[in-house]
Amino acid sequence: MPDAVVTGLGVVSAIGQGKQAFAQALLDGRSAFGVLRRPGRQLPAAQPVHVNGHGNGVPDDATTGDASMAFLGAEIADLHLPESLPRKSLRNVSLSARAALAALHEAWHEARLDDVRPERIGLIVGGSNFQQRELLCAQAEHTGRPWYITPGYGHAFLDSDLCGLCTELFNIRGFAYTLGAASASGQVAILQAVEAVRSEQADVCIAIGALTDLSYWELQALTSMGAMGSARFAQAPGAACRPFDAERDGFVYGEACGAVVIERADRIQRTGVERYARCLGGAMVMDGNRHPNPSLIGECSAISHALRRAGLLPQQIDYVNPHGSGSRIGDETELKALRTCDLQHAWINTTKSITGHGLAAAGAVEVVATLLQMRAGRLHPSRNLERPMEPCWCFVRDTAQSCDMRNALTISIGFGGVNSALCWQRL
Numbered sequence: 334m335p336d337a338v339v340t341g342l343g344v345v346s347a348i349g350q351g352k353q354a355f356a357q358a359l360l361d362g363r364s365a366f367g368v369l370r371r372p373g374r375q376l377p378a379a380q381p382v383h384v385n386g387h388g389n390g391v392p393d394d395a396t397t398g399d400a401s402m403a404f405l406g407a408e409i410a411d412l413h414l415p416e417s418l419p420r421k422s423l424r425n426v427s428l429s430a431r432a433a434l435a436a437l438h439e440a441w442h443e444a445r446l447d448d449v450r451p452e453r454i455g456l457i458v459g460g461s462n463f464q465q466r467e468l469l470c471a472q473a474e475h476t477g478r479p480w481y482i483t484p485g486y487g488h489a490f491l492d493s494d495l496c497g498l499c500t501e502l503f504n505i506r507g508f509a510y511t512l513g514a515a516s517a518s519g520q521v522a523i524l525q526a527v528e529a530v531r532s533e534q535a536d537v538c539i540a541i542g543a544l545t546d547l548s549y550w551e552l553q554a555l556t557s558m559g560a561m562g563s564a565r566f567a568q569a570p571g572a573a574c575r576p577f578d579a580e581r582d583g584f585v586y587g588e589a590c591g592a593v594v595i596e597r598a599d600r601i602q603r604t605g606v607e608r609y610a611r612c613l614g615g616a617m618v619m620d621g622n623r624h625p626n627p628s629l630i631g632e633c634s635a636i637s638h639a640l641r642r643a644g645l646l647p648q649q650i651d652y653v654n655p656h657g658s659g660s661r662i663g664d665e666t667e668l669k670a671l672r673t674c675d676l677q678h679a680w681i682n683t684t685k686s687i688t689g690h691g692l693a694a695a696g697a698v699e700v701v702a703t704l705l706q707m708r709a710g711r712l713h714p715s716r717n718l719e720r721p722m723e724p725c726w727c728f729v730r731d732t733a734q735s736c737d738m739r740n741a742l743t744i745s746i747g748f749g750g751v752n753s754a755l756c757w758q759r760l
Contacts (some may be wrong), residue, residue: 341444460693461513515747520696542697587689614642
C-alpha cells in the first residue's frame, strides 16, 4: 500500500502551546496540575458557576472552597490564536474550537498546505460531546429566560460546528466529519486519516484530537465511577497523576488538543516539507462491551493486528507510548496486554503523567509526543513513577534519556470497548 507519512504537527496543552514548548516541557518533566478553576468546573457547593463571556478564560475571582472537595487537573493558562485568523470569525467560539484552530494552524503551516488543492484536503475531528462545560455555562447564563439564548447556539452546540469552522477558515473543500471513540478518538481519527489517503479519498488528511471541555457534571460522574482520581492528593496536585505506579487511583484531567497531517508520500511535491515518520499500520478493535472496564483480549487483538499490518515483529518495537491513564484496573490490564504481546522489552514512559488525560484529544496528543521524541532521539521522564507495577521493565523514570527509536507503538483505549494501536517508523 502507498506510504502514509506525517508532514505536520500541532499541539496545545497546559504545559505549552506549540511543538517546541510542548516538547521541552515533556523532556523537562514539567507539569501544570492544580485545582481546576474554569467556570463550570467545580460543584456549585465548592464554586458557583461564574459566567465570563463564553467561559474561555480562567477568572481571577474564581474560588474553589475546600481544596479537598475540588476537582484536580491541568488547564491551559493562556491560549494564543494567530493574528492571521480573522477576528470576526473568532467571536463567540468555544474553548474547544480555539484550541483546534491553534493546533491546526501550526500543523497546516508546517506542512505548507496552502500549496495543496483545497478539494484534495480532508479533515477528521476526533471526539464527541466535547463542549459540555461551554454548554453548561451558556445554559446557566440564560436560566429562566431561554428566549434570550443567542441564535448561534442552534449550530454551535453541535460537534460538527468545529468542522465547519475549521473548513471555513482554512478553505478545506474535501470531506470533513467528527468521529467518536471516547478516549481513543484522537488516535482513531489518525487511523482513519491514514486510510483516507491510502485509498485516495484525499491527498492530505488532517486528524484533530479535540479538546474535551468537561463540566462538573462529567467530572463528578467520572469520579463517582472510580475512573477519575480521588481527592487524596488535593494538597499536592502534582503527585496525583501516576500511571503504572502502585499508588495510582485514577486519571487526572488535562486540557489538550493535537493535530496531525497525514499524506501519501508519493503525492508530496511541495518543497521544504519535512516528514516525521511513516505509519506502517494500525488497528481499531471493539471488545463488545458498553461499559468502561478494559478488555485484555481487546487490547491484545488491537496490538497484534497493528503489528501484523505493519509487518513488524514485537522485538522490532523500540518504544511504546501506552494509554497509561493511571486507572487501577486499566493500567493493570494494559501491562498484561503488553506482556502477552511480548513487548515488555521496549522502553515505556507515561505522557499523561505530565499532560494529564485529554480524553478525546489524548491519542492525538500522544502521537505528537511520540513523533517529537522520535525526532529528538530522547524519551521524556515519567512523573510519580516511584513504585512501578513492573519494576524490571524498561520504564523511563524521573529523568529524560537518549533512545535511538526506529519503530514505535502508540496505544489508545476508550470507554465502550474501544481498543486502538498504531505502528510508526522513523524516516
